[in-house]
Amino acid sequence: MAVSGFEGFEKRLELHFFGDDPAIFPLGLRKIDFESIQQVLEAVQCTVVSAVGNSYFDAYVLSESSLFVYPTKIIIKTCGTTQLLKSIDPMIHYAYNLGLTLCSCRYTRGSFIFPKSQPFPHTSFKDEVSYLEDTIPSNLSYRKASIMPSKSSSHSWHVFTANDGSHNHSHMPYDNDIFTIEICMTELDPILARKFFRRAGDGKTGDSAGKEMTELTGINEINPHALICDFAFDPCGYSMNGMDGDWYSTIHVTPEDGFSYASFECVASINDDIVHVLRKVVQIFRPGTMSISTTWNEYNHEIWTNMAKLVEPLGLKCRSCVMDQFISAGDVVFQTFTTRRKSIPCSTTKIKP
Template identity: 25%
Template sequence: MFFEGSEKKAEVFVDPKQLSLLTDISDDFWAALVHCCNARILSSMHNRECKAFLLSESSLFVWADRFVILTCGETQLVKSLEYFIREIGTDKLVHLTYQRKNEYFSHAQPSCFGDDIKLLSHYVDGKALRFGEMDSHHNYVFHQDNAFKASPAHKTYELLAYQISPLASQKLTTPGLTAAQIREFLQLDRLLPGFTLDDFVFQPYGYSVNAIYKHNYLTIHITPQANSSYVSVESNLNLIERAPLILEILQPASFDLLSFNEFDFAQQTAQFIPDIYISKSLVKETLSNNYQVYFANYILPQNSFSRATQIDVAGDNHAL
């Protein structure tokens, strides 16, 4: 069974003098927005600073002046962005950033990054960049090109883990596994002390969790199948400092780190990333919207030969 865990991501800022996304926008609006990309809301939670929606394909977080949405599978997140712009209007839009990373099964996607940014360009002027090499892990970033300048204090982090260990994959595909058991395996009490959690176990496999505390958020999405395992962690908490625990649990064969406005990226990765991983790709760029973006791909070198993967000639063609 194959599932595309790789996510598209968007962050949209609005003018808080004209609109509060927390108080002026109904949950029905967010449900309609999510529906536009072929996903649905499973559950939600909130505090005074943030609303968090758990989706059938990833997550949506809303603050008064902005929202962040991630969707996986074969969703078309760009359609949700188009809905938001049409309904809210470009006059209230302050800034938009759209990301998309390389996928396992890109041929199964209804659009590519180029298609997506052509659609967005009908509504906003923007610039696009690729972080990483085409023949390896890479991440595309499109951002609106206007007078917006990001605050240096606005930091976000992404840790994307590939080919988690056979032990982790076996644990996370155990029949009948409960949310409580997955929380314990991921040591979420250590990772997120004091946070409120909302999670969901998918059938037959898969797990998502949203976590919020005041304005802080963290979300984890797990596709545990051994042939295409992938775990994404996204947060405004420093994930570089938390990487040793995450990597100890998942033991991935490779992972990506992407940060916005973490100015000590090099020093922190040198301090916190285990020596067993080596850096294969390092990219640094300051965007015209004032975000300083770092991208790094790490691999766990193989010291012994592995076996070739047997392919079901009759049944696996859709994944080739």
């Protein structure tokens, strides 16, 4: 095992289910009891540290990142050396017992800071894809794996999708005007990163210290309408989940010098004030490098060009931009930004099938 720091880059898994019995839909996967949730997480090697729910979904802050459970959808993000893909089998099992069948799967991640520290099946993207191919059911016959590169660094975006090819199910994750943004940031401003360290012997719980960090850093101002469930780790680190109706947001911070990392993810609409969101996120962390992965159901040239324009006044230049399409699973644009002076034109490169 390589000597390393904590791996901030998350692995992200999104599973969608459907069922023939309308009676299951009001709660669906939310009927899974907490003990079963814990068993799923035990396979991944993480635990629940805080939780909150509303009328649409349940949100769990984990010892390594987050879990969101909707009636027919689950999103789980885990960092460190967790074995995220080992959650698939138990989730399919519990869903099946509720009369739900898996109909789509999406797995994404960035490039690990400490790849040699990762256990199987996360030892390489090839190993991850092989594991996914062997684990997901055969009805998910439309499958694609893609590594979306950056022109300016070794950081790449890894995407695997599998689905049953149907556009008729209500599980489709993205309407044409709704998209998901995943932001990964490294080389955080050291002074700002210090705000995510706890004082020794502060006498606070993880929840109370988390609330203090949320207010101190301005995270509560990103979306003032969101219900926030936050947690501060000891001696450092921070996680939060936000709930705004049926939309979620989440932040995770690994603030240590040498391998500092922060992530922000949310669902947004083209009608939202994404300028405000991006500005606040960048101001809170002031990263030296940043990537934005945007996923939506129908490719929108204006969205990604606006992303580059919005970020530039914040001191970050777009270095590369690549787009790829996934059958019945949306289009993805992956952009990278740095604070370096030399700028590379941000023109979209489409990955060949």
